[in-house]
Amino acid sequence: MADRIDYGKMLNPAQLDAVMAEEGPILVIAGAGSGKTRTLVYRVARLVESGVDPETILLLTFTRKASREMLDRAAALSDARCRFVSGGTFHSLALKVLRRYAEAVGYDNGFTILDRSDMEEVIHSLIPELQMPRTVQRFPKRGTLANILSKAANLQAPLEGFVLEEYGQFVEVASEIEELGRLYAAYKREHSLMDYDDLIILLERLLEENSEIRSELSRQYGHIMVDEYQDTNGIQAGIVKWLAHEHQNIMVVGDDSQSIYSFRGADYRNMLDFPSLFPKARIIKLEQNYRSTQPILALTNALMEQARERYTKCLFTTRSGGEKPRVINTRTEPGQALLITRHIKELTAHGRSLADMAVLFRAAYHSFELEAHLTREHIPYVKYGGFKFLESAHIKDFLAHMRVLVNRDEAMSWMRILRLVKNVGLGKTHAIIEWMKKENAAPGQVGAWPGAGKREQGLKELGKLLGDLSARDLAPEQAVERVMIYYLPMLKEKFDDYPRREKELEQLIPMARRYKKLRGFLDDLVLEPPASPADTAPMGKKAFLTLSTVHSAKGLEWPVVFIIWVMEGRLPSAMSYSNPLNLEEERRLMYVAATRAKDQLIITYPGEESGPAWASYQRRGTGLSSFIAALPTDLYLHGYADAWNRRPHLSAMKRKAGPGETERRKELPFARGEKVRHPAFGTGVVSRFVPDNKVEILFKKAGRKLLHLEYTTLEKA
DNA sequence: CATCACGCTGTTTTT
DNA sequence: CAGCGTGATG
Numbered sequence: 168m169a170d171r172i173d174y175g176k177m178l179n180p181a182q183l184d185a186v187m188a189e190e191g192p193i194l195v196i197a198g199a200g201s202g203k204t205r206t207l208v209y210r211v212a213r214l215v216e217s218g219v220d221p222e223t224i225l226l227l228t229f230t231r232k233a234s235r236e237m238l239d240r241a242a243a244l245s246d247a248r249c250r251f252v253s254g255g256t257f258h259s260l261a262l263k264v265l266r267r268y269a270e271a272v273g274y275d276n277g278f279t280i281l282d283r284s285d286m287e288e289v290i291h292s293l294i295p296e297l298q299m300p301r302t303v304q305r306f307p308k309r310g311t312l313a314n315i316l317s318k319a320a321n322l323q324a325p326l327e328g329f330v331l332e333e334y335g336q337f338v339e340v341a342s343e344i345e346e347l348g349r350l351y352a353a354y355k356r357e358h359s360l361m362d363y364d365d366l367i368i369l370l371e372r373l374l375e376e377n378s379e380i381r382s383e384l385s386r387q388y389g390h391i392m393v394d395e396y397q398d399t400n401g402i403q404a405g406i407v408k409w410l411a412h413e414h415q416n417i418m419v420v421g422d423d424s425q426s427i428y429s430f431r432g433a434d435y436r437n438m439l440d441f442p443s444l445f446p447k448a449r450i451i452k453l454e455q456n457y458r459s460t461q462p463i464l465a466l467t468n469a470l471m472e473q474a475r476e477r478y479t480k481c482l483f484t485t486r487s488g489g490e491k492p493r494v495i496n497t498r499t500e501p502g503q504a505l506l507i508t509r510h511i512k513e514l515t516a517h518g519r520s521l522a523d524m525a526v527l528f529r530a531a532y533h534s535f536e537l538e539a540h541l542t543r544e545h546i547p548y549v550k551y552g553g554f555k556f557l558e559s560a561h562i563k564d565f566l567a568h569m570r571v572l573v574n575r576d577e578a579m580s581w582m583r584i585l586r587l588v589k590n591v592g593l594g595k596t597h598a599i600i601e602w603m604k605k606e607n608a609a610p611g612q613v614g615a616w617p618g619a620g621k622r623e624q625g626l627k628e629l630g631k632l633l634g635d636l637s638a639r640d641l642a643p644e645q646a647v648e649r650v651m652i653y654y655l656p657m658l659k660e661k662f663d664d665y666p667r668r669e670k671e672l673e674q675l676i677p678m679a680r681r682y683k684k685l686r687g688f689l690d691d692l693v694l695e696p697p698a699s700p701a702d703t704a705p706m707g708k709k710a711f712l713t714l715s716t717v718h719s720a721k722g723l724e725w726p727v728v729f730i731i732w733v734m735e736g737r738l739p740s741a742m743s744y745s746n747p748l749n750l751e752e753e754r755r756l757m758y759v760a761a762t763r764a765k766d767q768l769i770i771t772y773p774g775e776e777s778g779p780a781w782a783s784y785q786r787r788g789t790g791l792s793s794f795i796a797a798l799p800t801d802l803y804l805h806g807y808a809d810a811w812n813r814r815p816h817l818s819a820m821k822r823k824a825g826p827g828e829t830e831r832r833k834e835l836p837f838a839r840g841e842k843v844r845h846p847a848f849g850t851g852v853v854s855r856f857v858p859d860n861k862v863e864i865l866f867k868k869a870g871r872k873l874l875h876l877e878y879t880t881l882e883k884a
Numbered sequence: 885c886a887t888c889a890c891g892c893t894g895t896t897t898t899t
Numbered sequence: 900c901a902g903c904g905t906g907a908t909g
Contacts, residue, residue, distance in 0.1 A: 230899080258899050283898080305893085308903075314896095336894095363899050430897065530896045552897075592885045622885095694899070718897050756897085 171216070172245055178202075178209060185418070185451045186210045189217070192411065192445035194396075195420040196438065198482040199467070199762035200458025203420055204722065207392060208237050210418070211252055212245040214390055221251040225388035225410070229395045231255055231695045233722060237394075253388065257403050258363060259694050261370035264384065265361075271377055272369045274359060277686075279574040280693045281355075281362040284563065287313045288579055289360070293350045297343050307337055307344070314430070316348050320364040321400050321432030358576045367402045374409035385413040395721070396421030396441070400432035408444050415445060424471050425759050427718060429752055456482040458724055460489025463768050466802045467761045473797055474754060492761070492768035494795060497808040500733060503771040504536035506808050507729050508544060510769065511712065514727065521546065525713035527720050527760045528731040534714050537731065547709055552716030561658055561668045565675070566689065568650045571610050572637050573686050575603075585613075587657050588625035595623070611637055628653065643679035643688040651676075717760045728764035732757070732772045754794060771808075844882050 174183055182202055185195050186209045197203035207226070215221050228234040234254030241249035255263075262280070269276035281289065291309040299306065307315065315334060319326045326348070330341050337344065355361065361369070374381045391411050393399070396419035399407070411417035419441060426435035442448045456464055464484050497503045507526060515521060528534055531553020541548050564587060567580035578600055585596040599616050602608070608615070614630025616623075632653045636646055651672065658672070659665045682688035713725065761768055772795070795805075841853050 256899065308894090311895090366899085428898075431899080532896090590885065594885080716897065 172209070172212060174209065174213065178206070179453075179455055181451055181453050181455075182206045182209070185420075185453075186213050188418070188449065188451075189214075190416055192415050192441075192448040193418040194438065194441045194448050194450045195418065195453065196450065197420055197422055197453040198456060199422060199425060199759070200456040200724065201453035201482065202455075202457055203394070203422075203453065204237060204240075206453065207394060207420060208240045208244065210392065211238070211241040211249055215241070215246050215249050215252070219390060221248045222253060223387065223389040224252045225260070225391045226252055226254040227257055227260065227391070227393045227407075228254065229256065229398060229721065231259060233394065256694070257370075257399075257406060258366050261366035261406075262690060262694060264370055264373070265366065268373060268377075268380055271380060272373050273356075274361070274369075277574050278359040278361050279570060279577050280366070280690060281360050281579075282693045283313065283363075285360075285579055286317075286362045289354055290316065290347065290351055293347060293354060296350055297347060299340075299343060305336060306340055307334070311337075312344065312347065315344055316351065317362075317364055318430065318432055319348065320368060321402060323368070323401060358578055359574055360577070360579075367406065371402050371405040371409065374406060381409055382413065384410060389414055390416045391418070393417070393419040394421075395425075397423050397426040397435040397438050398428045398433045399437050400428075400434060401437075402432075404437045404440070404444065411445070415447065417445065424474070424755060425721070425762075427721075427752060427756050427759055454482055456484040457486075458765055459484060459762065460486045460766055462489050462491045462802070463761065463764050463766075466492050466768070466798065467758055469798055469802055470754060470758055470761070470794065473794070474751060489766055492764075492770065492803045493806060494770045494772070494803045495806045495808055497771050497773055500773040501536050502808055503731050503733075503773060504534075504540050506771055507537060507731070507769075508540040508546070510729070511546060512544065515546075519727065520710045521548075521712040522710040523726040524729070525715060525720065525723075525725040525727070525763065526729040526731060527715055527717050527763065529717055529733070529756060531716055533731050533733050537714070541712070546712055548712040548714050550714040552719035559668075559671070561662060561672065562675075564657075565650060565654055565672055566692065568632065568654065569636070569646055569685055570689060572633065573689060575610055584629065587654075587661075588623065588629055590622040591626065599626075609637065610634075641685075643682045643685050644676060646685060647675050647679045717756050720763055721759060724763050724765055726765045727767040728760070728769070730757070730760050730768070730770045732770060750793075757794065770803075841883065 174186055178186060179202075182205065185193065185206050195203070195206065197206070211224060211226065214224055226234055226237065228237065231254075234256075238250055238252050238254050241252070253260075265272065265274070265278075266276055269278060287309040290312050294306075311334070315326065315330065315337075318329060322329065326341050326345055327338075330344070331338055355365065374384070388410060391407070393407060398421070407417060407419065419438075421435075421438050423435035423438050426433060442450070459467070461484055464482055468481060495506060497506050511521070511524060514524065526534065526537060531550075534550065538548070538550070564583055567583040570577055570580040571584065581600050581603075582596055585591050585599055586593070591599070595618065598618060599613065602616055602618075603613065606612070611630055611634025613633060614627040616626060619626045632649065635641075636649060641649065654672075655669065658668060662668055678692070679688055682691070713720075713723075715723075761770070842850055843853055844850050
């Protein structure tokens with residue numbers, strides 16, 4: 168065991184207070200960079216050191232990675248037993264508990280977890296049951312429906328309230344959406360499915376209604392800590408309330424200024440309501456910032472002073488010196504990417520490591536332009552956030568073959584794998600699923616479907632695969648390899664970029680190796696995203712630049728931070744419906760992004776040339792410009808970048824079409840419908856134009872259909 | 885069943 | 900512009 172820690176030396180008085188407090192409810196209000204993680208780590212170490220059984224400590228964090236890192240740090244600090252602390256997210260805790268007590272909430276314990284795209288698929292398939300008249304024109308898309316239903320679930324409130332405010336365009340169909348929500352709930356029950364929201368809702372219900380189980384869990388987890396409490400919603404607060412109900416040993420840590428998850432019902436007011444849940448709560452504030460230089464902090468403090476509601480603290484730092492943040496109007500969106508690329512090259516030329524730098528943005532696609540530049544300049548980067556590896560079609564197709572073994576009612580996965588079989592479409596898929604249900608057939612018997620003729624040979628092969636997989640109770644790794652043999656030919660037929668997708672599938676093999684049971688493997692894939700390329704890259708060999716959404720950058724820090732800030736006003740929805748922007752949340756996003764920076768902060772924004780919406784937002788005072796305009800000008804250096812680089816093909820596109828002429832890019836060497844030849848793919852027809860000087864070409868023969876190719880690789884046929 | 889042309893419409897962030 | 904739904908065609 169390591170030497171006893173001298174806590175007084177390692178922590179400031181407020182941190183020490185939080186760490187040494189052993190019993191009772193405590194609310195820690197911790198500003199950005201105030202050593203919040205450090206405090207939690209030391210508290211875990213301290214509890215274990217003082218003889219608390221590590222397994223009875225529950226550390227709830229926002230991601231599983233965060234909890235693992237904290238426990239590793241605690242273990243390194245004092246006692247290896249810290250690794251046995253129960254850590255995870257609300258969702259992973261819920262899964263663990265619900266697998267054990269599924270019957271108590273009316274579920275079979277073999278339920279399957281729906282990830283986001285599964286959820287959308289189910290919802291989508293239920294829309295026809297609404298039997299809406301054709302006159303209903305504007306009905307939300309599947310993704311939007313999932314957003315709405317999920318938020319309703321997380322708020323545990325009827326849709327109307329927030330639909331009116333956030334989805335004003337859909338108020339007329341609110342009752343249909345609610346009906347759809349009921350259909351969706353019934354469907355999940357019937358097929359033993361839970362989505363992310365059900366996990367936490369059912370856990371809360373279980374705790375509330377079943378005092379025996381509640382007591383048992385209370386005894387199991389005698390000390391509870393919650394990180395990022397400002398991002399919890401009402402359900403999660405309820406879980407906390409019930410878990411700590413008996414012993415009251417609960418510490419929650421958070422910062423209301425960093426609440427950026429309102430889209431899933433999170434409410435920073437939970438922070439302030441904590442004392443009413445636990446009347447004996449003590450409040451401890453951490454206000455000293457150890458991360459950023461004074462000029463950066465001055466700007467972020469000023470930013471938050473404009474917040475309509477500000478409950479807590481003002482940060483101070485003892486880090487003097489450092490340069491003022493820079494705010495640069497690049498006049499165009501592509502200009503941001505170019506400016507940042509140049510800046511990064513300059514910094515690396517002066518010896519700065521790429522690992523010291525990060526570029527942050529609100530939405531994953533905001534970095535596309537930048538990624539193109541980085542690739543061209545051979546600057547290695549890792550990207551966090553945005554669309555999930557797991558949600559891409561080939562991964563879902565692949566995993567579906569294993570999901571039907573774990574839960575044979577899982578119609579979603581059956582649909583996927585059956586439709587991959589040649590000459591089986593929607594009709595036969597439904598018939599087969601019906602038949603299997605009626606016969607209560609095992610997955611491997613699918614090949615015996617009486618409707619199968621010569622054309623449906625593929626069904627026999629599918630049956631053989633599923634039979635093999637279930638008969639021999641294979642380890643996850645072998646199951647993955649077996650499915651690979653079956654699925655790879657289909658992959659090659661379905662996707663023309665199959666080499667990339669094949670590589671991604673191969674990543675599943677080492678992941679599967681870590682599990683003994685198929686179900687554990689599949690559960691974790693849904694709840695824990697696979698490691699990023701940076702984690703698997705040979706350490707120390709290469710320094711990577713980090714690109715990340717603000718949401719994924721939470722809790723991290725870098726010496727140099729760039730922020731790409733794009734006006735929402737560009738979006739047509741905001742134009743046509745005049746949806747009010749959530750400026751308060753936008754401000755907190757900016758705050759989270761800016762407080763990641765230790766030494767240097769560079770914010771770029773596309774100036775007034777970025778679109779007509781800009782002017783309209785400026786007029787209404789509801790854009791990024793209004794944040795900037797409101798900040799004291801002595802807190803940052805403002806600059807303009809040259810309008811170097813408008814994309815040539817964009818301006819060409821704007822050329823007005825003459826009479827009788829369809830609008831077309833002037834410099835295009837061919838027209839829609841024209842025949843073209845490609846050296847590798849042969850002859851095809853120009854279908855439509857896509858960005859980056861590419862055309863969509865339809866190839867009838869060469870096996871595959873639509874390819875996006877650059878003009879220069881094509882010639883007229 | 886599979887494929888294709890065409891018209892309509894509008895955000896994003898994560899467990 | 901691009902994803903999605905629809906309806907026509909092989």
